[in-house]
Every structure is written in C-alpha cells, then in structure tokens.
Amino acid sequence: xxxxxxxxxxxxxxxxxxxxxxxxxxxxxxxxxxxxxxxxxxxxxxxxxxxxxxxxxxxxxxxxxxxxxxxxxxxxxxxxxxxxxxxxxxxxxxxxxxxxxxxxxxxxxxxxxxxxxxxxxxxxxxxxxxxxxxxxxxxxxxxxxxxxxxxxxxxxxxxxxxxxxxxxxxxxxxxxxxxxxxxxxxxxxxxxxxxxxxxxxxxxxxxxxxxxxxxxxxxxxxxxxxxxxxxxxxxxxxxxxxxxxxxxxxxxxxxxxxxxxxxxxxxxxxxxxxxxxxxxxxxxxxxxxxxxxxxxxxxxxxxxxxxxxxxxxxxxxxxxxxxxxxxxxxxxxxxxxxxxxxxxxxxxxxxxxxxxxxxxxxxxxxxxxxxxxxxxxxxxxxxxxxxxxxxxxxx
Amino acid sequence: xxxxxxxxxxxxxxxxxxxxxxxxxxxxxxxxxxxxxxxxxxxxxxxxxxxxxxxxxxxxxxxxxxxxxxxxxxxxxxxxxxxxxxxxxxxxxxxxxxxxxxxxxxxxxxxxxxxxxxxxxxxxxxxxxxxxxxxxxxxxxxxxxxxxxxxxxxxxxxxxxxxxxxxxxxxxxxxxxxxxxxxxxxxxxxxxxxxxxxxxxxxxxxxxxxxxxxxxxxxxxxxxxxxxxxxxxxxxxxxxxxxxxxxxxxxxxxxxxxxxxxxxxxxxxxxxxxxxxxxxxxxxxxxxxxxxxxxxxxxxxxxxxxxxxxxxxxxxxxxxxxxxxxxxxxxxxxxxxxxxxxxxxxxxxxxxxxxxxxxxxxxxxxxxxxxxxxxxxxxxxxxxxxxxxxxxxxxxxxxxxxxxxxxxxxxxxxxxxxxxxxxxxxxxxxxxxxxxxxxxxxxxxxxxxxxxxxxxxxxxxxxxxxxxxxxxxxxxxxxxxxxxxxxxxxxxxxxxxxxxxxxxxxxxxxxxxxxxxxxxxxxxxxxxxxxxxxxxxxxxxxxxxxxxxxxxx
Numbered sequence: 001x002x003x004x005x006x007x008x009x010x011x012x013x014x015x016x017x018x019x020x021x022x023x024x025x026x027x028x029x030x031x032x033x034x035x036x037x038x039x040x041x042x043x044x045x046x047x048x049x050x051x052x053x054x055x056x057x058x059x060x061x062x063x064x065x066x067x068x069x070x071x072x073x074x075x076x077x078x079x080x081x082x083x084x085x086x087x088x089x090x091x092x093x094x095x096x097x098x099x100x101x102x103x104x105x106x107x108x109x110x111x112x113x114x115x116x117x118x119x120x121x122x123x124x125x126x127x128x129x130x131x132x133x134x135x136x137x138x139x140x141x142x143x144x145x146x147x148x149x150x151x152x153x154x155x156x157x158x159x160x161x162x163x164x165x166x167x168x169x170x171x172x173x174x175x176x177x178x179x180x181x182x183x184x185x186x187x188x189x190x191x192x193x194x195x196x197x198x199x200x201x202x203x204x205x206x207x208x209x210x211x212x213x214x215x216x217x218x219x220x221x222x223x224x225x226x227x228x229x230x231x232x233x234x235x236x237x238x239x240x241x242x243x244x245x246x247x248x249x250x251x252x253x254x255x256x257x258x259x260x261x262x263x264x265x266x267x268x269x270x271x272x273x274x275x276x277x278x279x280x281x282x283x284x285x286x287x288x289x290x291x292x293x294x295x296x297x298x299x300x301x302x303x304x305x306x307x308x309x310x311x312x313x314x315x316x317x318x319x320x321x322x323x324x325x326x327x328x329x330x331x332x333x334x335x336x337x338x339x340x341x342x343x344x345x346x347x348x349x350x351x352x353x354x355x356x357x358x359x360x361x362x363x364x365x366x367x368x369x370x371x372x373x374x375x376x377x378x379x380x381x382x383x384x385x386x387x388x389x390x391x392x393x394x395x
Numbered sequence: 396x397x398x399x400x401x402x403x404x405x406x407x408x409x410x411x412x413x414x415x416x417x418x419x420x421x422x423x424x425x426x427x428x429x430x431x432x433x434x435x436x437x438x439x440x441x442x443x444x445x446x447x448x449x450x451x452x453x454x455x456x457x458x459x460x461x462x463x464x465x466x467x468x469x470x471x472x473x474x475x476x477x478x479x480x481x482x483x484x485x486x487x488x489x490x491x492x493x494x495x496x497x498x499x500x501x502x503x504x505x506x507x508x509x510x511x512x513x514x515x516x517x518x519x520x521x522x523x524x525x526x527x528x529x530x531x532x533x534x535x536x537x538x539x540x541x542x543x544x545x546x547x548x549x550x551x552x553x554x555x556x557x558x559x560x561x562x563x564x565x566x567x568x569x570x571x572x573x574x575x576x577x578x579x580x581x582x583x584x585x586x587x588x589x590x591x592x593x594x595x596x597x598x599x600x601x602x603x604x605x606x607x608x609x610x611x612x613x614x615x616x617x618x619x620x621x622x623x624x625x626x627x628x629x630x631x632x633x634x635x636x637x638x639x640x641x642x643x644x645x646x647x648x649x650x651x652x653x654x655x656x657x658x659x660x661x662x663x664x665x666x667x668x669x670x671x672x673x674x675x676x677x678x679x680x681x682x683x684x685x686x687x688x689x690x691x692x693x694x695x696x697x698x699x700x701x702x703x704x705x706x707x708x709x710x711x712x713x714x715x716x717x718x719x720x721x722x723x724x725x726x727x728x729x730x731x732x733x734x735x736x737x738x739x740x741x742x743x744x745x746x747x748x749x750x751x752x753x754x755x756x757x758x759x760x761x762x763x764x765x766x767x768x769x770x771x772x773x774x775x776x777x778x779x780x781x782x783x784x785x786x787x788x789x790x791x792x793x794x795x796x797x798x799x800x801x802x803x804x805x806x807x808x809x810x811x812x813x814x815x816x817x818x819x820x821x822x823x824x825x826x827x828x829x830x831x832x833x834x835x836x837x838x839x840x841x842x843x844x845x846x847x848x849x850x851x852x853x854x855x856x857x858x859x860x861x862x863x864x865x866x867x868x869x870x871x872x873x874x875x876x877x878x879x880x881x882x883x884x885x886x887x888x889x890x891x892x893x894x895x896x897x898x899x900x901x902x903x904x905x906x907x908x909x910x911x912x913x914x915x916x917x918x919x920x921x922x923x924x925x926x927x928x929x930x931x932x933x934x935x936x937x938x939x940x941x942x943x944x945x946x947x948x
Contacts, residue, residue, distance in 0.1 A: 040898055044913050046744075070898035073909050079644035081897055084809055094815040094897035107644050184533045190629055192639075243533075246540055247628050251912040260914070261515035261729050263531040282726060282736075283914060382645070390449040393629050395540050 025123055028314045033064040035315030039304075040078045041099035043071030044253045047277060051338045054331070059322050065315045070095075073251075075104045076192070082113050082307045093309035097316040100148060101302045102140040102194070106378035108305065109147055115306040117146025118317055124324035125149065129345030135301040136343050140378040141215055148303035149320040152271075152332060153341040155372050156202055156297035159275035159364065160259065160266045162289035169266075170294040172206045172233060178266070179240035185265040187242035187249060190393075191385045195252035195268060200384050201376055202298050204230045214376035218383060227387060238392065246395050260284055270300075273339025276364035280336050286363045292370035299372025301343060330356035335365075413776040417769040417785065421829045424804070424822050425792055432795075432803025436657045441650035445658065448651065450630040458633040458659060459666055461542040461626070462616025465549035466608055472550065472703065473557035478592045479700020481565065489562060491938055492708055496555035498879065498934040499711065500887030502904050503926045505548045505621040506911055506919065507714030509537040510721060512544060515729050517717055523730035531729050537625045545626040549615045551710055560607045564600060573599075598678065609667050610793050616663050617796035620889035620904060624911050633659045637798055638890070656799045663796070715927070721920035741917035745925065752925055755903040758824045759885040759929070763878050766829040770877075773833075774840045775862075782837055789830035797890045800826075805894040815897030823891040828881040835880055839873035872941035879937035883930035 037059075043049050049069065056067035072078060078098050085093045100108070108114050119125055128150055130136050136150040137143065144150075158175075160168065169175040179186040189196035205211060207230040213222045238245035242264060249255050252268060259267040260283050269275065275290040304323060306316045322328055326349050329342040339359070346354045361367070445451060480486055511517050514531035522528070537544050564570060574596060581591040617634045626632055631639075633655060640652025721727070722741050724734035745752070773785065792800065804823060805814065813819030843866065851861040867874065889904040896902070903926040910919040 038899065043909065046913075046915055046918070071901060071906075071909060072898060073912065074642065076644035077642045078898070080642060080646075080649060081814075083646060085814070085897075088809045088812075090809070090812060090814075094899055104644055192643075243535055243540075247535075247538055250623075250628060253913045257914045257916070258515070258531075261531055262529070263514050263729075278914075393450045394453055395627075395630055 024121070028317055029063060031314035032312070032318040035312035036066045036068060037096045037312045037315040037319050038068050038070050038094060039097040039099070039316075039319065040070040040072050040075075040095050042073070042075060043069070044073065044251060045274075047281065047338050048340075051332060055319070055323060055328060058328070059319055063318050063322070065312075065318050067319055074192075075100055079104050079107055079113070082108070082309065083111060086113060086307075086309050091309055092311040093307055095307045096310040096312045097304050097306055097319055099151070099302065100305050101300060102375065103378045103381040105139050105144075105148060105303065105305065106142045108307070109142065109145070113308055114147040115308045115310060115313055116148075118306065119144065119146040119149040119320070121146075122149055122317065122321040122324060124321050124326075127326065127344045127348045128324065129343065129348075132345060133301065133343060135299065135372075135374070138374075139303065140300065140375040140381075142378050144303070148305035149324065150301050150343040151304050151323055152302050153299070153343055154270040154302055155272050155292065155299035155341075155369075156198055156268065156270060157272040157275070157290055157292050157366060158266055158268050159284075159288060159290040161262075161285055161287055163285070163287040164265060165289065168289060168291045170291065172203050172293070175266075176233065176237045176240070179237060182265055183240045184242050184244075185263075186240070187245075187255065187264060188268065189251050189255060190248035191388055193251050195270065196248070197381060197385060198270065198298055199268060200234075200388055201380070202293070203233055204380075204384065205298065205373060205376065206293070206295070207233050214380065215374070217377050218379040220383070223380070223383065231387070231391065234388075234391070245392065248392075256283075271338075271340055272366045272369070273335050273341065273359070276335045276362045277337075277339040279364035280362065284364060288364040290364055290366045291368070292366060294370055296371040296373040298375055300375050326350075326353035326356070333357050333359065335359050335362050413772040417773045417829070420765070420822065420825060421769060422785070422788055424807075425788055425800075425826060427807045428800055428803035428826075429791070429795070430803065431807040432653075432656075432799050435650075435653035435802060435806065438650050438654065440647075441654040444647060444651040445654045448636075448655075450636060451633075451655070453630040454633040454636045455659065455662060457542050457627055457630065458616045459662060461546050461549065461622075461632060462612045462663065463666070463670075464546045465553060465615035466612040468546070468550045469553035469557055469611060470604070470608060472554045472707075473561055474597070476554070476700045476704045476707075477558050477561045477565070478588075478596070480704065481588075481592075483701075485701065485704075489558070492704075493555045493559050493562070494876070494879070494934050494938060495931060496552075496708070496711055497559060498883045498927075498930040499552070500883065500904065500926050500930065501548075501552050501618065502620040502624060502887065502889060502907060503923045504552050504711075504714065505545075505624040506907060506923045507718050508544070508548045508551065508710075509625045509911075510717055510916075510920070511714060512536040512547075517713075517732075520730045520732050524732065528730055538628050540627050540629075542622075542627045542632065545622055545632070546615075548621055548625050549618070551707065553611045553615065554707060557604070557607060557611065560604065561600065564603055570599075601674075601678070605671065606790065610790075612667060613663050613794050613796060617659060617798060619798060620908050623908055634796070634798055641798070641802060641894075653802055656796065656802055660796055660799050715924075718920045718924050718927075722917050722924055724917055724920075727916075738917075741915070741921040744918055745921050751901045751903050751906045751922075754900050755886055755926075756929060758821065758902065759882045761821060762825045762828045762885045763832075763881040765825055766832045766881050767874070767878055769829055770833050770836055770840075774836070779841055782841065785833055786837060789833045792826060792830035793834070797827075801891040801894050804891060808895055814895055815899040817900075819895050820892065820900055823895040824885045824888055826891070827888065828885050831884050832877045832881045835877040836873060839870060843870060875937035875941040879930070879934040882933045886926065886930050 039052065041052060049071070052067070052069045056069065059065040059067050075098065078095055082093060082095055128136050133153060139148065158168065169178040175186065188199035191197040191200060204226070205214065208226045210226070213219060213226060249258065255264060256267045256278065258264040272290065272292070275284060275288050278284040279286055279288050304320050306313055310316055324344070326344065329344050330353070332338050332340045333342045342357060346357050480489065509516070513536055514534040519528070519532055519534060565574070577595045578591055581595060586594070619634050619638045622632045622635045626635060630636070637652045637655040637659065640648045640655060643649060643652070720734065723737045723739065725738035725740060726736040727734040808814045808819045813822070847865055847869065848861060851865055856864070887904060888902070889908060892902045893905055896905070903922060907919065907922045907926055910922055913919070
C-alpha cells in the first residue's frame with residue numbers, strides 16, 4: 001500500500017525535475033524566439049483552423065515564434081513522412097509539431113520517432129487534470145511517458161435534428177432499430193477514418209461482455225471470440241444503412257454536411273460540443289440535439305507531439321505550452337469558437353481564469369452526459385480495420 | 396535546316412550548352428524517378444500483402460472498367476462530333492470552345508459535377524420542384540459503386556481532348572488535301588459522308604489515335620484526385636487504394652501500395668495491348684467496313700453532332716455557374732433552387748489566406764516559362780533525329796501512371812533532401828509540363844519551313860534577329876497554345892504536389908480535394924473556381940494573341 005512517506009518522497013522526486021526545468025524553460029523560450037514551427041494538424045473543420053490561426057498570432061506576438069499550420073487530412077500521412085525522413089537521415093524534418101493520438105501515437109512511440117519526454121516539463125502541464133482525466137496520461141491505454149502533451153478532451157457523441165428525431169437511440173441496439181425504421185438515413189465513415197474506426201470500436205465495446213480484453217495489447221484468440229457478436233450486430237445494421245451499407249462516406253465532416261442537407265438523420269463527432277458549435281455557426285438548425293449512449297461512449301484525449309527530427313523543437317515546446325495555458329484552453333472550450341473540452345483541472349486555476357471556462361447550455365449541447373469509456377488498446381485498431389474491410393469493403 | 400548555331404567548333408559547345416538543360420531538369424529527374432519506382436517493385440513481402448488485400452481484385456476491376464469505359468465513350472463521342480462537324484460552318488470556330496474546356500483542371504470538373512449530381516445537388520433540387528421532395532432522394536450518384544459518375548466526369552473531360560487531337564490531325568495540310576480528294580471520289584460514287592467517314596477517313600485516322608487513346612486510358616484507369624472526389628469508395632478504384640496505402644502510417648502498407656501501383660501499371664499495359672491486338676484483327680478484316688450500304692443508325696448518330704457538342708459545352712457552363720452561386724451560398728437548404736443567404740465569407744476567407752493560389756500561380760508560370768525555354772533550346776540546337784528520345788521519354792512520363800512516377804520521385808527526392816523544398820516542388824511540376832509541351836511543340840516546330848531562314852540569311856539577318864523577328868512570330872500560335880497547356884497541366888497537378896510538398900506548401904488542387912470531404916461547400920466552390928479560372932484566362936489570352944494562326948491550328 002502507498003503510505004504517507006512514500007507519497008511524500010514521490011512528490012519530492014516529481015517536484016525536483018520541475019524546479020530544474022523552470023530554469024531551463026526560459027532557455028527554451030530564448031531558443032524558440034525567431035523559430036518557425038510547422039504544425040501538422042488535421043484541417044477538416046473551419047473553426048479549428050481559425051483557432052489555430054489565432055494561436056499562431058498569439059505565439060508570434062508573445063514569444064516570437066512563427067506558427068505555420070500545415071493542413072492535413074489524415075495524421076497517418078505525417079507518421080509516414082516523419083518515418084521516411086528519419087530513415088533517409090533528414091535531420092531538419094518537415095514536421096515540428098503534430099496533432100496526434102491513439103494508433104498514430106503508438107506507432108510513433110514504438111518506432112522511436114518522437115522527441116522527449118518533454119510534456120511534464122512544460123510549465124502549464126502543472127494544471128492538467130491527470131487524475132480526473134486519466135486519458136491525459138494513457139493514450140488508448142498506451143502510456144504517454146511525456147512524449148506528447150495533452151491538448152483537448154474528446155467523447156464520442158451523436159447528433160441530429162430534434163424536429164425529426166423524437167427519441168434519440170441511446171445504444172447501438174437502439175441505433176440499429178432506428179436505422180431499420182429509417183432506411184438509408186444512417187451511416188458511419190469508412191475506416192481507417194478515425195471517426196469510422198471509433199464507431200466500430202463503440203459497437204465492439206457495446207457488443208462485448210468481458211471488456212477487460214481491451215485494456216491490454218490485443219490477444220487475437222480472445223478477440224476472435226469477442227468479434228462474433230460484434231460482427232453479427234454490424235451484419236444486422238448494414239442493410240438499413242445509407243446505400244445499403246455498400247458505400248460509406250469518407251469522413252465525419254461529409255456526414256455532417258449530409259445531416260445538414262437532410263440526406264442523413266444522425267451524425268457523429270468526437271467533440272461533444274461540435275453540434276452546438278455548428279448550430280451557432282448556422283450550419284445546423286436550432287432544433288439540433290446531441291446525445292451519448294446511456295451506458296457510456298468512448299472517450300479519449302488528443303495531444304500534440306514533437307518528432308525526433310523536428311527542426312524547431314524549442315519553438316514546438318513553446319507552442320505546446322501555450323496551447324495548455326488557461327487562456328488558450330478557455331478559448332478552445334468556448335462553444336462559439338471551437339467547443340473542445342479542456343484538459344485542465346479548472347479548480348487548480350485562479351478564479352478569473354476558471355470563470356472563462358463556463359459554457360452555458362446552448363442549442364445542440366449534450367443534455368445528459370454519459371460516462372466516458374476507455375479506448376481499446378491501440379493494437380486493436382489494425383485488426384478492427386482489417387476485419388471490417390474483409391466483411392464490408394468489397395461492395 | 397542547318398542553323399548558324401550548328402556550325403564550327405563553337406557551335407558544338409553551344410549545342411551542348413543549350414541541349415543540356417532539358418537533360419538535367421527533365422530527362423535526369425524522370426529517369427531517376429522511374430528507377431526508384433522500379434526499385435520499389437522488388438519487395439516480395441509487399442506483393443504477398445497485396446495478394447491478401449480483400450479489396451484488390453474488385454478494385455482492379457473497377458480501375459480497368461472505368462478506364463475502358465471512359466476511353467470508349469469519349470473516343471466515340473469525339474469521333475461522332477468531329478465527323479458531324481467536319482467542314483461545317485462550326486468547323487473553323489471549334490478550337491476556342493474546345494480549348495476552353497481543355498483548360499479546366501480534371502479535379503475541378505469532378506467537384507463541379509458532383510455538386511450537380513449528388514442527392515442534395517442541383518439536379519435533385521430541380522426534380523424536387525416537380526416531385527415535392529423535402530429531403531434529398533436516396534440517389535446513388537456521386538461515389539456510386541460502379542464508378543459511373545467517375546466515368547461521366549472522365550468522359551466530359553477527355554472528349555474535348557480527343558476532339559482537339561482529331562482536329563489537329565484533320566487540319567494538317569497533307570491530310571486535308573488527301574481527304575478532299577477522297578471525298579470527291581466518294582461523293583461521285585454515290586456515297587454519303589457517313590459512308591466516307593466509315594470507309595475512308597476513320598481507317599486512316601484511328602491508327603494515328605493509338606497513343607492519345609492509350610494516354611486517356613492510362614489516365615482514366617489511374618486517376619487519384621477525381622476518383623477521391625467522385626469515384627467509388629468501398630471498394631474504391633485500385634489507384635485510390637494504392638494512394639491510401641502510400642500515405643498510410645504503417646510501413647508495410649506503404650510497400651503494399653508500391654506493389655499495387657506496379658500491378659495497376661502492368662494490368663493497364665496488358666489490357667491496352669489486348670485491346671490494340673483485338674482492334675488490329677477487326678480492322679484488318681476490312682470487308683465489313685467496305686461492303687454493303689452504310690448502316691442507317693450511323694447517319695442519325697452523326698446528325699446530332701451539333702446538339703451533342705452544345706450539350707457538352709452546356710455541362711461545363713452549368714457547372715461553372717453552379718460553382719459561382721455555391722461560392723456565395725452561406726445557407727442553401729434542400730430543396731431550394733436558390734440560396735437562402737448569400738455571403739462573400741468564402742471569398743474573404745480565400746482573400747485572407749491566398750497562399751495556395753500564389754503557390755499554384757508561381758509554380759505554373761515558372762514551370763511553363765522554364766519548359767518553354769528547355770524545349771526551344773533543344774529544338775534549336777539538337778538535330779531532329781534526336782527528338783525521338785525526348786519524345787519517347789515525354790510519352791513515357793504521360794503514359795506511366797502518375798502514382799508510379801510520383802512514388803519514384805518521392806523516394807528519389809527524399810534521398811536527395813528535396814522533399815518539402817521549393818526546388819523539389821518546382822521539379823515535380825516541371826516534369827509533366829515539359830512532357831506535354833515537348834509533345835505538343837515537336838510537330839509544329841520541326842515542320843517550320845526552312846526557306847524562311849534561307850531568305851533571312853540572304854538578307855544578312857543574324858540568327859538571333861531571324862529567331863525573334865521571323866521564327867517566333869510565325870510559330871506564335873502553337874507556342875502560345877503549348878504554353879497555355881503547360882500552364883493548365885501545372886495548375887492541375889495533385890499527386891506529385893501532395894507527395895513532394897511534405898505539407899510545406901499547399902497548392903490549389905490539394906486545397907480543393909481536402910475541402911471536398913469537409914463541411915464548407917462555399918469555400919470548396921471558391922477554391923474550385925480559383926483552380927479553373929487562371930488556366931481559362933491564360934488559354935483565352937493565348938487564343939487572342941495567337942489569333943492570326945489560331946484558326947488553322
């Protein structure tokens with residue numbers, strides 16, 4: 001058992017490097033001045049792009065760091081590019097900072113493509129809610145080890161027009177029934193789009209009684225058994241999907257657009273506040289409702305990481321630290337700006353800082369938040385995607 | 396043609412000096428890229444992974460199907476329209492609308508067409524006017540499983556290209572003289588024009604079309620950007636499958652993608668050879684072409700040529716107008732035919748960050764100017780007999796699937812530290828631009844009448860003076876046309892730009908493809924228009940300033 005003394009000594013040990021880093025941090029800031037940081041970040045949403053542009057203005061004005069948003073459609077491209085560059089011996093890599101989590105993080109960590117550990121040394125990391133939000137330390141149950149710095153919180157959420165949906169389906173079983181009653185009006189993005197993969201994981205977790213298998217690296221035999229009810233569910237769902245489940249949209253954004261058009265009834269997102277944000281932006285009607293499955297939906301954190309061959313490592317750390325500041329996190333949390341939930345423990349902040357985080361319920365907000373379920377270990381992803389492709393990828 | 400530059404010892408030095416840039420900037424990068432691409436083909440485990448891919452065979456089938464259908468339909472349509480309009484009142488004025496259609500980048504057309512045919516698109520809204528739909532229908536249009544909408548987009552884009560090739564063949568002086576004689580004979584013997592086309596003209600023209608048809612087939616069967624925008628998704632075409640693999644985070648999948656790219660290349664070559672062989676067998680048995688009366692159906696087909704051509708132009712116009720409206724449509728709920736709220740927000744967003752526009756523009760201008768200089772320097776200093784090597788390499792650059800070439804280029808540039816660099820991106824765009832411009836220019840440039848130069852020498856004009864005052868003005872039309880094509884080709888590059896830019900640079904096709912899977916339709920439309928308009932303006936300028944000879948092109 002943990003006794004008081006060991007707790008104290010643990011605290012002392014963990015404090016020591018922090019103090020040492022405090023002196024180092026001004027050195028990092030000094031080095032960062034004048035650096036150009038190429039931030040490779042998924043750019044599928046305008047509001048996020050606008051937020052990153054704002055962050056760029058701020059770090060330029062405050063720290064003399066130029067932030068270039070490299071707009072990408074899939075973080076996998078970045079993983080591949082960094083690996084290729086490292087292999088080719090390119091020391092001044094094209095990526096300084098990457099928006100990442102889950103499977104891509106696991107691959108980069110395993111292949112030693114990441115710089116660090118650096119996260120714990122960021123001054124603003126002290127305010128991260130690592131206790132209440134354990135996914136800031138466990139990314140898809142892979143330990144973070146300071147190789148990436150938390151940026152935001154995510155939880156799988158569904159949305160639709162409340163004028164057309166009287167009682168939203170609160171489980172995968174109910175969703176299948178809803179799809180049957182409304183053929184062709186429900187779908188999910190084809191994996192390996194991460195929203196599509198998450199939909200499959202959500203279905204897998206809901207269909208599996210013994211969920212302990214998901215906390216460890218994949219055991220293919222145990223998974224073979226778990227996969228049966230999951231596949232049975234997907235088989236049942238398929239014929240009532242959009243285009244009878246023979247074709248799937250490419251991305252979550254495409255589905256959102258089709259929901260806005262009325263072509264689909266239910267959309268999905270990883271950001272519980274996205275529907276409210278889209279209502280505020282005028283993309284979705286004011287009657288929009290958002291919900292999570294009653295027994296819980298998959299939740300995780302998303303991070304920023306620095307590749308091992310990054311050119312502007314100091315600048316990248318300064319940006320990562322700024323993204324963790326109360327000001328940047330509060331702005332990100334604002335429904336009208338982005339609505340991405342914070343990774344900070346708001347109670348650790350000063351009163352004025354904490355106040356900025358209050359979001360009043362708005363049209364499109366999730367009214368009854370459900371518990372967040374842990375992501376299956378990242379090693380499940382390749383097999384989930386392969387099985388799906390084998391069953392549903394052939395038209 | 397013996398130019399003053401080719402006389403004496405200094406002439407030799409000059410020749411080397413002017414012949415070498417095309418070797419350094421075009422031939423060398425091309426050969427190195429091909430070698431690196433070839434190197435990627437010898438990975439046994441990658442092939443094993445590829446065979447095990449559950450989507451491999453349906454995806455390959457889709458690629459071949461879309462490629463064959465596109466080439467078959469666009470060739471038929473092009474021949475029917477050209478035959479129907481041949482020597483008609485429209486004939487001298489055809490090159491302008493055809494050139495304008497050619498100037499539209501492929502991916503822009505695909506985006507525009509998908510806005511037209513998607514279940515919430517303009518077509519469905521027009522139907523809803525009568526049917527009373529309030530929600531978009533369950534239409535399976537864009538991203539349909541058989542690739543039909545992809546085929547439609549390809550046919551719309553390739554028909555003008557093949558018409559342009561056909562017209563330039565038919566307008567050649569020797570062909571024109573021959574055909575005039577044959578027509579006189581045919582008409583005297585009581586044949587209709589349809590019959591003359593079928594029995595006399597086509598058997599002579601089709602052999603000249605073999606390479607353009609192959610290029611169209613290879614392009615259609617391997618296109619990535621259009622297929623991403625409008626093509627089938629599950630399974631996708633093999634090219635998009637390969638593209639996803641090449642960009643995947645798993646190193647094994649990267650290798651599988653390279654193997655897939657080669658499989659696609661080999662499959663295309665085999666199918667093309669098969670079709671070519673079959674066509675040879677059919678055309679060698681001429682009896683069915685020459686015996687008996689002309690089938691009546693053909694007459695009707697030819698009769699509607701004007702209507703068909705007008706419809707083709709109309710689709711381009713409708714798409715353009717639709718994109719303009721969309722770019723201002725802040726809110727346009729189904730089934731309204733007109734947006735509820737108009738706003739300039741998409742355009743002001745473009746104005747706030749015009750970097751992609753500038754990157755594309757600078758690349759297009761610099762590569763066109765460079766390719767122009769490379770090609771002219773080559774033609775002026777190298778004997779004509781060496782042209783065949785560059786022609787062959789250019790044809791290879793256009794015939795080898797872009798994914799294969801870009802893959803090799805990416806691997807080579809990675810080793811040389813050129814990925815993510817301005818120069819690397821420039822080279823990647825220069826390659827297809829030079830290839831197109833060389834192929835387009837080699838004919839007109841080499842057939843330049845050498846007597847002009849003899850006269851100039853007789854008048855004691857120096858070579859530079861003759862070159863600037865006589866030769867360039869006389870070759871103005873083909874030079875300007877080739878430059879317009881070069882510009883459009885550079886503007887439309889997606890695959891090499893995406894791989895070589897390493898995210899450091901963003902070009903318009905990259906922005907447009909990314910935006911099509913997002914939620915901002917006005918912005919997508921605005922970027923698509925940005926992608927369309929500059930090549931069109933450049934083409935119109937070329938048509939205007941090359942006017943004196945343009946109509947004879």
